[in-house]
Each structure stands twice: as structure tokens, then as C-alpha cells.
Amino acid sequence: MIDEIKNIIKEEKRVITDKNTLLKHSNDTTSYHFGVLPDVVVYPKNTNEISALLRYASKNKISITPFGHGTSTDGHVIPVQKGISLNMTLMKEIVSINSDNLTVTVEAGISRKVLNEELKRINLFFPVNPGMDATIGGMVSTNASGSNALLYGAMKHNVLGLTVVLPDGMIIKTGGLTKKSSSGYNLTSLFIGAEGTLGVVTEVILSVKNIIKNKLVAKLAFKDIDTACQTSVVIGQSISGVSKLELLDEQAMSIINYDKKTTYPVSPHLFIEVLSESKDVSFIKNQLIEILKEHKKIIEVSFEYDFKKIEELWKQRNELAFSVQSFFLDKKLMTTDVCVPISNLAIAIKHAREQMKKHDFQGVIVSHAGDGNFHVIFPVNIYDANDIKRAHTMSELITEYALSIGGTSSGEHGIGLGKKKHLQSEHGNSLILMNRIKETIDPNNIMNPQKII
DSSP states (O other): HHHHHHHOOGGGGGGGGGGGHHHHTTTTSSOOOOOOOOEEEEOOOSHHHHHHHHHHHHHOOOOEEEEEEOOOSSSSSOOOOOOOEEEEEEOOOOOETTTTTTTTETTTTBBBHHHHHHHHHHTTTOOOOOOOOOOHHHHHHOOOOOHHHHHHOOOOEEEEEEEETTTTOOEEEEOSSSOOSSSSSSSEEEHHHHHTSSSSEEEEEEEOOOOOOOOOEEEEEEESHHHHHHHHHHHHHHHHTTEEEEEEEHHHHHHEEEEEEEEOOOSOOOEEEESSSSSOOHHHHHHHHHHHHHHHHHHEEEEOOHHHHHHHHHHHHHHHHHHHHHHTTTSEEEEEEEEEGGGGGHHHHHHHHHHHHHHHHHEEEEEEETTTEEEEEEEEOOHHHHHHHHHHHHHHHHHHHHHHTTTOOOOOSOOOOTTTGGGHHHTTTHHHHHHHHHHHTTOOOOTTTSSSO
């Protein structure tokens, strides 16, 4: 197999079989799932190479597992049938930027931070922010979102078109540069969130935004989760321009104090960011103050206007997972996410905290409160089978409860290996159609096998 691959990928240094590289490509950032080592890691440089590689793999029924930065959280990039781990990170070019159309075309291996550094030069940015510095292709594959989703949406709202290599090597282009189209099936959406099970995304056309520099950031401390959640609903419904509405529980604030040497009240918090076209943001502050008058269980309210202080606050939020890891250096960080109707957010978070206590896990809960998505982040001893079993059980119970109150098994992380069992109860007969789509596009089941379905 290796010799045939080297006939396709002409540079030997891009066809890797050393054990350290194989080990790196058999893990992800925060997962308790285990797979196998791939036979080989291949670093393609263009779409045509991937096309030739997939033709060969399909003919010989060799599995393909796409890999970006490995920042996924539920085993998406972990091989389960050896084969080829397809590392996309050499495909990192910005193909074109059109500032008039507010579009950018990029190769799938570019990271969102690198992209935004380039866009910043012309006062543009790509708003989807999952926290980790994921590749754009990986973000497409999981329909990533994050803290900006309340205002800007998820990947599915910001991807205009794709170049995809199908399992048989066929290259297709979906969508295009226009902001809307009513022409044919929406194939772009089919591949967003497909987790590499239907093909390899090689290029992405993205919708980008102008940077709005005028903003108000508020930090609110509450006596309890219920009041924090109720307030988040009112703020999200009453104030226009809310770009971030993040809830952190008391354990999260305690961890931030430990790692960042801050002195925040150890209680549930909302971190809020509101954008404004006007330089005078006092009217936003006044709106918030009026809303907060209705709530008696607020411990502390503070506002930030200084750019550096705002940046530091969001750095504390975005680096929360690393802060948790610094507190539990001898364990691996795990995370699970669900999304519920915002009216049920408080009871879902309290249920999750009860499950953490019941299964004897420390950790934090953080939520994109404006859309009902929350994450449970907790450390696990991956060398302790009982610890892994408890983690798996706890994650299942949190997911099942979310489904029972009208939620979804994942708001932004995706299904991967960990949440396949929940798809039947969530989707019913739609799962039959998903299987038929998979079987039609990938009859030899070479693309990221055993993920999603």
C-alpha cells in the first residue's frame, strides 16, 4: 500500500509511517475514545492528489480518516480501521478575498486564527469561533459554532460553497459566491456537519464580516444559575447587537481565579458583549441597567470599555479548558456538549451538575446561553477503566436528559464515536435516510467509517 501511495504523492516526506506521527493521528484533544493507529499519514497539497488517493482507496477498500488540527472532542479524527489518516494542514492557502462581496475562498487546512490575521488587515473577520484554533475544513465537518453564534450563526450560516472530493475520486463544487440560491438540492448543507463521512472538503467559500470596533462588555455575577439563565433570555430578546452571551458556573469562576489570579465572586456569571455602530455605547449600558433592576439576585455588575481589558476577559473565557487542565495536570480533559431550548437551560445545567456529583467528577459547566448550548468539561484518568466507564455513563445521561426536554445530542461538537447511540431516539426514521445517503455516496464505506452512523 505504501508504495502505491508514494506513486500518487510524489514527495516521500509527505507519506509518513513513523510511530510518533501515527500515535498523534490516533488521538484527539478531549476524548475518552480509543481507536487504532493508521497505517500511514498522508499530507496532500492539492485537490487532485486527494482525488487520486481516494480513487485508489475506494478501489482497494482502504479507510480514509481526515485530520486537521486534531481539536475535535468526540473521536471524529480517530481511525477505527487503520488505513490512511489524511492530514490536511499543508492545504492552507487563501485562494481569494473579495471585500466587495464579503467573501473569501480558502483551502480546508487553513486555521481560523491564521485566516483572521490576514482578514484583519482589511478590517474583515470570519466570525465563527469554536475556541480552539481548528482548521476551516474541520469546522465545516462538525458544523462548528461557538461564542459568536448568537449574532453570526454556525458554520452552516457562513459557508457559501465547497469543493469536495467524493469517495470514488470525483471532484464536485457546491454552492458559489452568491449569498443565496434556489438552484437544485442544497448539497453544501449535506457536507456541513457530515464529519468527513461523505467526502473530503478541500476548499471552502466563506461569508465574512466587517469588524465592528464599538462594543460594550458587561460581567454579571449572580446568586444562582436560575437567575443567570433567566437574565440571559431577557437580554438576548431585548437588546440588539448582542454578539456574545456566555454563562459560566461557580466552579468555572473558581478555576479562572486559580489560573488567571483574578478575584471574581465564586458564583454563576454572565459575560456579555454588545456591538454598536455608534461610538457612544452608553445607551446599551442604560438598557442593561433597566433589565437588571428586575432581578434581585445579582451580586456584582461591571462594565468594560477598554479594548485590552475586553480582550483579557474573553481570553479568560476562551482559555477556560486550558485553565481546567492546569488544575488537573495528571488527567486528560474531557468535554461533552448538548443544546436545549433556552427556556430549559437552567434545569438542564442543574441536571448535569447533579450527574457530575453523582458520578464523582469535578469540573466546570459553561454555556453559550443565548442559544441554549452548554458544555461539561471534566478531567478523567484515561488509564483507569472505571473512570472512563463513569465518564461515558455521565455523558450519556446528560445527553438523554437533553433529548427528553426537546434538545439535541450535540450543539456544535458533533457525533463522532461517542454519540451515535442517541441518533435513533433523536432523529427516528430520518436516520434511515442518513444511512441511505451514506451508502449511495460511499458504498465501500471508506470515508471515516463508524462515525455518526
